[in-house]
Amino acid sequence: MVHVLHENSLPEEPWFYMFDWDAVIYFDKRQKFIKKVYENSYYIPFPCAPLRKFDQEKARKQLNLPLNKKIILIFAQRGYAPYLPSLPSDLKDKILLLILSSKNRVSDILEAYSKSPNIEVRVENILSWEELDKYVFASDAVILHKFRSRGHAVVSSTIFQILGTKKPFLVPKYSDFFHPLNSEVLKYGNNLELGQLISDIARNDKKVKYILKNAEKYVKANIAEKIAEDYVKL
Known part of the structure; x- marks a missing residue:
């Protein structure tokens, strides 16, 4: 047992x-x-879902999202909070910040952010992993802003589920929930740093290529099938 x-x-x-x-x-x-x-x-490390890909344009059409902008997905469900970057002026018209919110939180989020032309808020109460995948594939990067947890959770299971989508993930520098990941994600300390990282993503900066390469290695090393073998060996 x-x-x-x-x-x-x-x-x-x-x-x-x-x-x-x-x-x-x-x-x-x-x-x-x-x-x-x-x-x-x-x-035994937390298992990762496998590496996978999906056509970005197709995902955007299915989700009725613009094809001509960089989309930054902000996941605001299950303990994650909306946290907006301070974007450089030259990027504000080129980027859409897409916030996914649950119904019980959407009124506060809409009140705070709906007047901004480069922000879209969508209500998605409970997303399946497949549905979340589609939003991630439609995006150019994902912000996972989480400091607090329900109960006594140690890590964010979400990041291990979607790390294999080959997208850059931005997480709080001082959050404990992404502790096992270092060079596999981009970490920010405030909204100015977050804005700079998004600028790096828009320019396909070498640091973005670096973390994507490391994330792919991490997923391959900790894919669910390999982790299952470690359990069997016990």
Whole structure:
């Protein structure tokens, strides 16, 4: 019997310690504290969905999005918050910031951002992974702004699901939820840095090519099938 630890601290439930686990798995090295309780604890990285691609123009047509702009997707669901970059003046007319929001949050987001001509807000209550994929493929980059979590989550499962889409992802520099990823994503500390990174993406800067190459390597090394083999070997 194997337990996969998802929490960022020792489980509080008494039943957890009643089992004689054959193994306890942790997928983030910050969870190593579990070894103090169970010596038969093993680190196995969080699995990634496979590398994949889809025609950007086709995705945009299916989603009724403009074909002549750079689209930056801002995921504002499941604990993610909208966070807008400070764009250079020469890019403001060339970029569309597309915010996906759940219905219960959309009124506040619309009130804050709907008057801006380069921002579009869409209500998408619950997206399947396939639906999220389509939005990612339609975009030129994705902002995943997350600092807080429901419960005691350690990492953002979303980033591992969509890292294989071969798009640049922008995440907060000081967020714990993207801790395993360093040279595979672009990290910002404020909206000015975020704006500069989007400018780099628009220019296809070498740092963008660098993180995309590293992200592809990371996905190949941690693809779900390989991670499953590690579990079987236990």
